[in-house]
Amino acid sequence: MDFNRIKEKLNILADxxxxxxxxxxxxxxxxxxxNGLGNTGNGICHSYTEDGRCVSLxxxxxxxxxxxxxxxxxxxxxxxxxxxxxxxxxxxxxTINFYRRNYIEGLFLSSGIFKSADHTMERLIAVAKKLREExxxxxxxxxxxxxxxxxxxxxxxxxxxxxxxxxxxxxxxSGLKLLAxxxxxxxxxxxxxxxxxEIIRYKEEKKIIKHxxxxxxxxxxxxxxxxxxxxxxxxxxxxxxxxxxxxxMKRVYYSGYVPISMDSRLPSLGTEVPMLRENRLYQxxxxxxxxxFSVNEILDADNPNLDMDIDPKLMWALRNLNFFPVDINKxxxxxxxxxxxxxMGSVNKILNGxxxxxxxxxxxxxxxxxxxRAKFFIICNSTDWERRDLDAARIRSMILQNSxxxxxxxxxxQLSLFN
Amino acid sequence: METTKTLVYDGSFNGFLTAVxxxxxxxxxxxxxxxxGQNQGGLFAETEIIFTNVEKAQRxxxxxxKKSNAAIKNIYFTFLSENRNIEALLYHYIRKLMGSKINSxxxxxxxxxxxINQIAHKVGREKHRMEAFIRFQLTKDGVYFANIEPxxxxxxxxxxxxxxxxxxxxxxxxDVKRKYGLFYDLKSxxxxxxxxxxxxxxxLEKSTAFTDEEYEYQNLxxxxxxxxxxxxxxxxxxxxxxxxxxxxxxxxxxxxxV
Numbered sequence: 202m203d204f205n206r207i208k209e210k211l212n213i214l215a216d217x218x219x220x221x222x223x224x225x226x227x228x229x230x231x232x233x234x235x236n237g238l239g240n241t242g243n244g245i246c247h248s249y250t251e252d253g254r255c256v257s258l259x260x261x262x263x264x265x266x267x268x269x270x271x272x273x274x275x276x277x278x279x280x281x282x283x284x285x286x287x288x289x290x291x292x293x294x295x296t297i298n299f300y301r302r303n304y305i306e307g308l309f310l311s312s313g314i315f316k317s318a319d320h321t322m323e324r325l326i327a328v329a330k331k332l333r334e335e336x337x338x339x340x341x342x343x344x345x346x347x348x349x350x351x352x353x354x355x356x357x358x359x360x361x362x363x364x365x366x367x368x369x370x371x372x373x374x375s376g377l378k379l380l381a382x383x384x385x386x387x388x389x390x391x392x393x394x395x396x397x398x399e400i401i402r403y404k405e406e407k408k409i410i411k412h413x414x415x416x417x418x419x420x421x422x423x424x425x426x427x428x429x430x431x432x433x434x435x436x437x438x439x440x441x442x443x444x445x446x447x448x449x450m451k452r453v454y455y456s457g458y459v460p461i462s463m464d465s466r467l468p469s470l471g472t473e474v475p476m477l478r479e480n481r482l483y484q485x486x487x488x489x490x491x492x493x494f495s496v497n498e499i500l501d502a503d504n505p506n507l508d509m510d511i512d513p514k515l516m517w518a519l520r521n522l523n524f525f526p527v528d529i530n531k532x533x534x535x536x537x538x539x540x541x542x543x544x545m546g547s548v549n550k551i552l553n554g555x556x557x558x559x560x561x562x563x564x565x566x567x568x569x570x571x572x573x574r575a576k577f578f579i580i581c582n583s584t585d586w587e588r589r590d591l592d593a594a595r596i597r598s599m600i601l602q603n604s605x606x607x608x609x610x611x612x613x614x615q616l617s618l619f620n
Numbered sequence: 621m622e623t624t625k626t627l628v629y630d631g632s633f634n635g636f637l638t639a640v641x642x643x644x645x646x647x648x649x650x651x652x653x654x655x656x657g658q659n660q661g662g663l664f665a666e667t668e669i670i671f672t673n674v675e676k677a678q679r680x681x682x683x684x685x686k687k688s689n690a691a692i693k694n695i696y697f698t699f700l701s702e703n704r705n706i707e708a709l710l711y712h713y714i715r716k717l718m719g720s721k722i723n724s725x726x727x728x729x730x731x732x733x734x735x736i737n738q739i740a741h742k743v744g745r746e747k748h749r750m751e752a753f754i755r756f757q758l759t760k761d762g763v764y765f766a767n768i769e770p771x772x773x774x775x776x777x778x779x780x781x782x783x784x785x786x787x788x789x790x791x792x793x794x795d796v797k798r799k800y801g802l803f804y805d806l807k808s809x810x811x812x813x814x815x816x817x818x819x820x821x822x823x824l825e826k827s828t829a830f831t832d833e834e835y836e837y838q839n840l841x842x843x844x845x846x847x848x849x850x851x852x853x854x855x856x857x858x859x860x861x862x863x864x865x866x867x868x869x870x871x872x873x874x875x876x877x878v
Contacts, residue, residue: 204836208843215847236787236806245752246862248873250849253858260848298837299844301764301789302756304872337788459852474853554729564729 202294211295213285214262217276218311221368221424222456226257226306226341228419229363237337238300241363241419244341245306258309258343259299263287263324267313271381272464273370273429276313280462286315292328293336300340307341307363308332318349318388326354329361341419346392348384355395359403364419364451365396372440376430379466396421397448420451427482428475429458429467435505438485442496445489455482481507488514491545492538510601515541515574519593529581530559540578542571573604626652628659629670633699636707637677639670640714644680649715653707680714687717691725697740700773709736746770747777753867754782756791757820758834764791765829767820767870775802779809821869822878838872845873 227244246255264286265276275282296308310328314321325344332338344362346355358365367389371377374386396417403416423444425437441453457479460470485507488494492514499513500506508516518525518541527536529551537548550568554560559582566572577596580586591599625648629635636653643651652665659667685692695710713736717724727733749770756764764786775795779802782791786804792812794801796819803812820827826835868874 204840208840211840211844212847215844219848219850233784233787238786238788240785242781245748247752248845248871249859249862250845251856251859252850252853253855253862254850254853255862256845256848259844295840299841301786302758302837302841302872303754303766303786304841457853459850474850476853550728550734553726557724557727558729560729567731567734568728 202291207291207295210285210287210291211261213283214265214287215260217265217313218260218262218309220275220456220459221260221309221311221345222254222454223343223366223422223424223452224255224257224260224309225364225419225422225452226343228451229341230418231339231341231363231415233339235337237339238297239307239338239340241306241339241341247304247306257306258341259296259305259307260309261287261292261295261311263292263310263312263321263328264315265313266315268316269314269381269383271370271384272462272466273380273426273458275461277462289324289328289331293331296332296340297336297338300338305340307343309343311345312347314347318347319351319354322347322350322354322358326358326361329358333361343419346396346421348392349388350392352391352395355392356399359396359399359417360414362417364421365392365417366422366424367393368424369440369444370424370426371430372425372432372437373430376432380430393421393423393448400449420449422450422452422454423448424454424456426458427455427479433505434478434482434485434507435500435502437482438489438496438500441486442489453486455479455486477509478507481509481513485513488517493535494539511597512541514539515597515600518578519597522593525578526580526586527578529565529579530555540575542574542578544569574600624648624650624652624665626654626659626665626667627670628654628656628667630672631655631657632672633696634674634677635670635672636699636710637680638673639707640680640711641673641676642668642670643711651708651711653711655707658704684714684717688723688725691717691723694725694736694740697743697777698736700777701739701743702773703739706739743772743774743777746772747774749867750774750778751781753863753871754778754793755822755870755872757830757838757872759829760831762790764789765820766791766793767796767816768793769797769866769870770795773798775800783809822872822875824875838875842873842875 225244226241229241231241233240244257246257248256250256266284266286267276267278270277270279292310299305300307310325312321312325329342329344332342342362343364343366344358346358346365346367348367369389371380377384377386399416400420403413406413425441427437437455444450444453457475458468459474460468460472463470485499488499489496494517499517507513518539524539527540534548534552537543537551538545547568547570551560554564554568561582562572562585565581577587577591625646627639627642629639639653643653681692684695695713698706698710709732712732716730716732724730724733728737750768754766754768756766759765775793782793783804790805792801792803794814794816796816800811800813803810818827820829868878
């Protein structure tokens with residue numbers, strides 16, 4: 202093996218793949234067969250890059266040659282960059298050797314589109330097949346569904362991969378027309394739909410025949426770029442909800458746009474990556490998936506964007522003060538989960554703890570409730586609680602004054618005098 | 621006056637459970653259970669040496685398990701934390717658990733129970749970190765070798781994970797702090813102790829113990845680690861929060877940073 206050449210390719214093709222934010226390796230249930238190599242579980246982040254993102258999979262492109270010219274993408278054909286392509290065996294060797302050293306949970310393989318969608322998809326499948334069948338590899342494999350790939354290939358891909366994903370990238374159809382004129386919205390949807398239907402079929406058949414071949418056990422996911430086309434948070438979250446509902450997505454990822462090119466259609470080079478906004482979107486996503494919120498409670502026509510200074514749950518609570526204060530010792534789970542500063546871990550502890558005695562501030566503090574926010578919204582077994590009739594604006598400013606957010610430097614728009 | 625008594629056990633988990641058994645037998649409401657070698661006698665306290673008895677330990681284990689599966693896990697994890705005087709807290713916890721008619725392992729309004737839960741959680745996190753941060757290096761004998769130095773004694777907890785995952789390769793995970801390790805010989809996992817002449821951290825210098833190819837792959841991995849970073853998003857604080865510096869010396873990708 203020519204390690205120098207591999208190193209060169211790896212640098213180019215890992216660099217190009219890094220804008221795909223998904224690195225999850227959880228949700229699959231593959232066990233180690235016949236004393237082979239690897240298994241999957243709850244997912245492990247084996248390292249973290251200096252930008253603080255998890256490294257769980259070997260995330261690379263098979264090639265960065267591409268026939269498309271999407272403005273937001275580094276590997277677009279008009280971009281003057283070094284191009285490279287891995288051989289199938291090279292990807293297999295890298296994956297196996299990294300895996301054996303406990304560097305990774307598996308492989309995340311994507312690709313630029315060369316020749317045609319089907320041709321590209323076939324090559325991706327070939328890598329996965331080789332890993333599974335020749336190397337007896339039972340680790341995690343995430344394959345990219347190439348937009349426009351045929352149903353037959355999407356079926357085959359699911360037999361080897363744990364997760365499949367198509368990146369929708371641009372949340373609005375008009376945005377897609379503007380930035381990726383040669384791509385067709387329907388091409389994105391087609392493989393997504395096929396995968397969804399196959400997953401449903403697999404689940405049904407499995408009930409009858411236990412040994413039905415696994416089909417994408419970790420489901421499918423997608424990704425949207427945030428801040429490239431001037432879309433609102435409402436646009437993003439509504440289309441995320443659409444994908445969760447209609448395509449049984451396991452995850453929708455939000456990727457703050459990293460300026461990579463001079464293009465009048467896009468934010469200029471040197472524009473800051475909207476990391477705070479990305480964070481608020483993820484918080485909203487969590488509220489929808491785990492806290493029982495529905496999207497129109499948080500974002501609607503009057504409130505199309507999230508508040509950058511405060512988290513979305515607090516934002517909702519301040520708009521709905523009529524639900525508060527909540528009695529920690531009486532409220533149901535659903536309502537406990539809606540108190541700002543109370544996470545699902547604390548909800549669980551509260552529900553269990555209050556069976557034994559009435560909880561007071563001290564208990565809540567020890568359980569890990571963020572009282573600086575929560576105290577305005579709850580009563581507990583104490584005569585000491587917020588009695589003043591405070592309005593939303595007042596509460597907001599009191600919370601902001603008394604808390605130090607790690608994002609503070611990002612949302613003060615005021616220029617500092619000395620710097 | 622109630623008697624206080626110091627029970628000294630051999631440091632093993634079964635030894636500790638035996639001590640709990642003896643303490644119950646003698647109806648001690650407060651048992652000062654201490655690890656051999658760390659024990660300090662009280663001024664007016666009697667000292668009793670506990671001989672590990674697997675049968676007695678088993679009875680305690682089963683008794684607690686009947687009460688709650690979560691509790692038995694918490695007790696084992698907390699025990700492995702090796703915190704000073706953790707035995708006294710555990711004994712207190714066990715008495716609480718056994719003394720209550722309903723399952724009180726989830727009584728998070730109780731300080732002792734919450735504390736045990738939090739310590740067990742910490743040990744669980746260390747276990748997970750080891751599953752993530754162990755970096756095997758391939759020796760010339762064809763064994764994948766890793767040194768570790770975990771905060772808590774988590775080797776017994778990670779054994780199953782590595783056994784299941786790396787079923788077709790020989791591996792050794794060696795805890796240099798506690799001077800024992802696990803060796804998997806393609807059939808089963810054994811506890812071993814080694815005479816290590818050098819500790820294999822992620823040094824830039826090559827050791828003759830490992831294959832040349834090993835260093836090529838470390839090099840590739842470090843390269844991958846660098847190219848997957850997005851410079852315009854740099855967040856060093858978050859990085860060190862996820863990968864605390866004390867683990868760096870065993871991570872091949874942090875070679876240059878150490």
